[in-house]
Amino acid sequence: MEAGMEEWLEQVWFIPAETKPNSVGIIISCGIHGNETGPIVACNALLDLVRSKQLTPAVSLLLIFGNPQAINANQRYLDFNLNRLFGNSVAGGIEAHRARQLEQACHRLQQQCGGIRWHLDLHSTIKPSRIERFALTPVTRAEYQLQWQPLLYAGGFLGLVRQTRRANTFSQYTHDHFGTDSFTLECGSLQQRTNQGDNALLQWLVAMVTEPSALASAHQDATLQEFRVAEDIIRHSDQFQFIIDEQEPNFSPHPKGSLIYSDRDGPFYTSDQRYSLFLNSGVEVGQRAGLLLERIQ
Ligand SMILES: [Zn+2]
Structure with a gap:
């Protein structure tokens, strides 16, 4: 050693x-x-x-x-x-x-x-x-x-x-x-x-x-594509389901007004351009089923 x-x-x-x-x-x-x-x-x-x-x-x-x-x-x-x-x-x-x-x-x-x-x-x-x-x-x-x-x-x-x-x-x-x-x-x-x-x-x-x-x-001048989390997608009930393809790659873009998922309280539409991350509907009720990102740079 x-x-x-x-x-x-x-x-x-x-x-x-x-x-x-x-x-x-x-x-x-x-x-x-x-x-x-x-x-x-x-x-x-x-x-x-x-x-x-x-x-x-x-x-x-x-x-x-x-x-x-x-x-x-x-x-x-x-x-x-x-x-x-x-x-x-x-x-x-x-x-x-x-x-x-x-x-x-x-x-x-x-x-x-x-x-x-x-x-x-x-x-x-x-x-x-x-x-x-x-x-x-x-x-x-x-x-x-x-x-x-x-x-x-x-x-x-x-x-x-x-x-x-x-x-x-x-x-x-x-x-x-x-x-x-x-x-x-x-x-x-x-x-x-x-x-x-x-x-x-x-x-x-x-x-x-x-x-x-x-x-x-x-790599002095390198810049990364930068995002912040705009919405956490929480599975609130057993009625939760993605309307977009859950198998899409991470960072898939969705324009303003896209229908992303529906749950107990109805459908969710994006209020602006968003990018999906870590979509997974198979989580327990109350847990995070994915993230929606906004581009900041
Ligand atoms: Zn891991």
Whole structure:
């Protein structure tokens, strides 16, 4: 094992920087949903590079495989969606226990390093997307410290979605508790996964943990397609159904006046141009069945 490397919890690795290991920390997480294989493959390869001493991070890295039991079962989750359980101690089950453990690991990193600069929580979308790779910010209370657009662009993340409604996600948790520059990164769809895609993600992660300033300067003028969440689609009753094709790719455009879905209270029409994201009518009553975005840049 690399000198100083520690496994704080099952599949949670602390990898200290070579110099000043206690100055600042960063977090990369994957497998919060156990079947999102591409980022898990890339993070395993990153861990192998550390173990074989081919890679030492410039700042101390916490590398997290989010839900080991779900990863082994190749399932999204076992008892409950882990990415709705951070900072929320109400729900039970395997994932609730894991969420508490991961929160404690983040606190330990904060204590040990005095700060957490950024957190990238890596996911895959269920359906293909018109913007294949994209980033989501949680509800933010401060401007991020780094200039992220060039960094994200360098990784092929060409869309940025600003969320407007809080959810108990991992990235929301780290931003809220540690003031971290936090993102949920959608690294491609489950269907479109390729070895080249996994390898490109790995190369980008290596650059991010070793010399991100070089990445930034190579893409100084990059701009992303930017969106904010205009409407959360909530399934209010068993009568809920999409009128648009639920299988359409993420970011499909719908002009003003489009009929999107109907529910107990009647049909819903868009009040302006909107783009769909994460459509899924198969959620419990009261849960989010999708998002409608507005373009802001
Ligand atoms: Zn996911």
